[in-house]
Amino acid sequence: MFGPCRGVARELDAPLVVGRASEGGLQLLDEKVSREHCVFSPDGDGHSLKDLGSRNGTWLNGQRIPAQQAMALRPGDHVSVGESVLVYEPSFEALRARDGESTLVLTRTRAERARSSSAPGPDALARAGELALRAATTPSPDAAVGLVFEALESALQPSALVMLRLGPHGPRPRHTRPHGAHLTVSRELVDSALRAGRALVMPEPQARAEHDAHTTRVRRSDAHVLCAPLYSAGQPAGALCILREQAFQDEELSLAGALALAVGPSLCPPEPPSTSGHPSPVAESASMREAMRVAAAAAAVQSTVLITGESGTGKEEVARSLHALGPRTKGPFIAVNCGAIPAELAESELFGHEKGAFTGAQSLREGVFEQADGGTLFLDEVGDLPAPLQVKLLRVLQDRIVHRVGGRSGVPVDVRVVAATHRDLKEAVRTGSFREDLYWRLNVVRIHLAPLRERPEDVLPLAERFLAKLGPQLGRRAAGFTREASNALRVCPWPGNVRQLANAIERALVLKGPGDHVGVDDLPPEVASPERHGSTEGLSGSERLGGSERTDGPKHLGGPERPGGIERPGSQASASGTPSPAGGVQATLAEVLKAVEREHIVLALKRARGVKSAAAEALGISRPTLDRKLEEYGIDLYA
Numbered sequence: 001m002f003g004p005c006r007g008v009a010r011e012l013d014a015p016l017v018v019g020r021a022s023e024g025g026l027q028l029l030d031e032k033v034s035r036e037h038c039v040f041s042p043d044g045d046g047h048s049l050k051d052l053g054s055r056n057g058t059w060l061n062g063q064r065i066p067a068q069q070a071m072a073l074r075p076g077d078h079v080s081v082g083e084s085v086l087v088y089e090p091s092f093e094a095l096r097a098r099d100g101e102s103t104l105v106l107t108r109t110r111a112e113r114a115r116s117s118s119a120p121g122p123d124a125l126a127r128a129g130e131l132a133l134r135a136a137t138t139p140s141p142d143a144a145v146g147l148v149f150e151a152l153e154s155a156l157q158p159s160a161l162v163m164l165r166l167g168p169h170g171p172r173p174r175h176t177r178p179h180g181a182h183l184t185v186s187r188e189l190v191d192s193a194l195r196a197g198r199a200l201v202m203p204e205p206q207a208r209a210e211h212d213a214h215t216t217r218v219r220r221s222d223a224h225v226l227c228a229p230l231y232s233a234g235q236p237a238g239a240l241c242i243l244r245e246q247a248f249q250d251e252e253l254s255l256a257g258a259l260a261l262a263v264g265p266s267l268c269p270p271e272p273p274s275t276s277g278h279p280s281p282v283a284e285s286a287s288m289r290e291a292m293r294v295a296a297a298a299a300a301v302q303s304t305v306l307i308t309g310e311s312g313t314g315k316e317e318v319a320r321s322l323h324a325l326g327p328r329t330k331g332p333f334i335a336v337n338c339g340a341i342p343a344e345l346a347e348s349e350l351f352g353h354e355k356g357a358f359t360g361a362q363s364l365r366e367g368v369f370e371q372a373d374g375g376t377l378f379l380d381e382v383g384d385l386p387a388p389l390q391v392k393l394l395r396v397l398q399d400r401i402v403h404r405v406g407g408r409s410g411v412p413v414d415v416r417v418v419a420a421t422h423r424d425l426k427e428a429v430r431t432g433s434f435r436e437d438l439y440w441r442l443n444v445v446r447i448h449l450a451p452l453r454e455r456p457e458d459v460l461p462l463a464e465r466f467l468a469k470l471g472p473q474l475g476r477r478a479a480g481f482t483r484e485a486s487n488a489l490r491v492c493p494w495p496g497n498v499r500q501l502a503n504a505i506e507r508a509l510v511l512k513g514p515g516d517h518v519g520v521d522d523l524p525p526e527v528a529s530p531e532r533h534g535s536t537e538g539l540s541g542s543e544r545l546g547g548s549e550r551t552d553g554p555k556h557l558g559g560p561e562r563p564g565g566i567e568r569p570g571s572q573a574s575a576s577g578t579p580s581p582a583g584g585v586q587a588t589l590a591e592v593l594k595a596v597e598r599e600h601i602v603l604a605l606k607r608a609r610g611v612k613s614a615a616a617e618a619l620g621i622s623r624p625t626l627d628r629k630l631e632e633y634g635i636d637l638y639a
């Protein structure tokens, strides 16, 4: 349907009156529509349309139909009513394939859909009301969601529930029940419900993936989704989506709508604002939100924090945000990678040295503790610190006094220490490579970051964050991801965690074809088709399948087989994988080499902590060449 009610869905299992005052039918709030304008009715095997004496007429395929006369409808017919156009298409799938999701679905009710539920009994309603009241008054959003889900289960017997929260990049799932359930919910339905300010329903076929060693089979089932919008502080804030096999009754629609209205502010309290220029880390998953909750609490105090997690999970990102959220935000944030400093320089790097302390120490040098005075010191890979320095670090943490190499007296420092490691420090303590007393001194507040594969809810929001951040830096903007690309991002197990995802998006932007969106072919091969790179381990079925996959029968994950390597949209590769024309491949290869070179430069700069001459030396190129390359690749030294 096009017009003011785009995306609204109603089934034609009974006569459907369309009009300005037709609250029980399809209400079109449009001046050009009469109070009771026309009616769609089941008629034999199909449906008919009758104009009810409207002022501006009902138009079928461009012709005004006579009043009060039933006109048989055929698939594909267009009905114009005021500013709206309704497309009659009995096949839901055909409709989606043709018009996407911005269409009113007028389906003939199938036998199994006709089973509508019985209205909730008085006991169930009373229980739901009591739970909703508790949810509306509980201060904890997570507890409120639990109570709301219970209320909805008691009143509506759903097969799955999801709570969406509206973020800068649209609605995102926050909680699902059963945990990890994978639902297909039309974005258009959610947008329409938020626009209309009331609950709406839509038939929404669901897909479920079953995997064996080599193939993925997708099973489909018919279902209905009820979407009730959530508001907080008068603003759209999210939605509750309720999935059920049976159709919803009007009372159920009103009940869910009213409940959502009552609990919106408890479920969606305003997000804490970012207190500095550093944007808060993406945290859509429950585990990441918990990590950020602890970080925000720890930010207010001085206690040492230990952040653990695999490489690339965002330990430094969280440390920066901890610094930004606390009272030291105006002080420096100094990051040092203990594993990357040569052993002979480590002591001077951390604690500084006096002039003449050793050969080559021509002047006094402050160590990172002194540099971080009044701010935060991030000790990355603290598990790699050589044993003698562990003792010295322990002393500084205890006394807050730094002894420079060759110095006679100590220098007091006011530093909050955040340490991080990807190693199992407890195991290191057990094997004797890490001091137990230091372990306990660091492990005052502990934040563990789960690997990205265990928090799939974060993947797309992160990908969108990187797209928005890197696009302008690279001068290659993209409006978003195609559905296939989103699915590929969601199912990838990301062994290199968030860093690998950031690199994949950067590469995709560099290689992107002319379209508006990043496509699956723009992604690295190991992301676009992980099964061909042996990296689908560790994912649950629901995580592997994109929410909108609708294909029946056995199927290889990642779509049809395509030749390995990089293929851009528009570059023609034959079925045998022989690219044509060859020049296209060469051009692509050159781009890849450039992307790799860029990555090397960025890495060298990172290692040299932004010191250009050191980076140029490490890369074996001159300073002017490095400057030229920085400009050519649009690398921002301070980004």
Ligand SMILES: Nc1ncnc2c1ncn2[C@@H]1O[C@H](COP(=O)(O)OP(=O)(O)OP(=O)(O)O)[C@@H](O)[C@H]1O
Binding pocket: 280, 281, 282, 283, 309, 310, 311, 312, 313, 314, 315, 316, 317, 318, 380, 422, 462, 465, 498, 499, 502
């Ligand atoms: N939650 C997040 N939101 C936004 N960006 C993130 C998030 N997590 C990680 N990143 C980005 O991913 C990249 C890698 O993160 P980071 O350097 O913090 O990981 P790390 O765990 O400290 O890695 P390592 O152990 O290798 O030092 C960085 O560019 C960082 O900004």
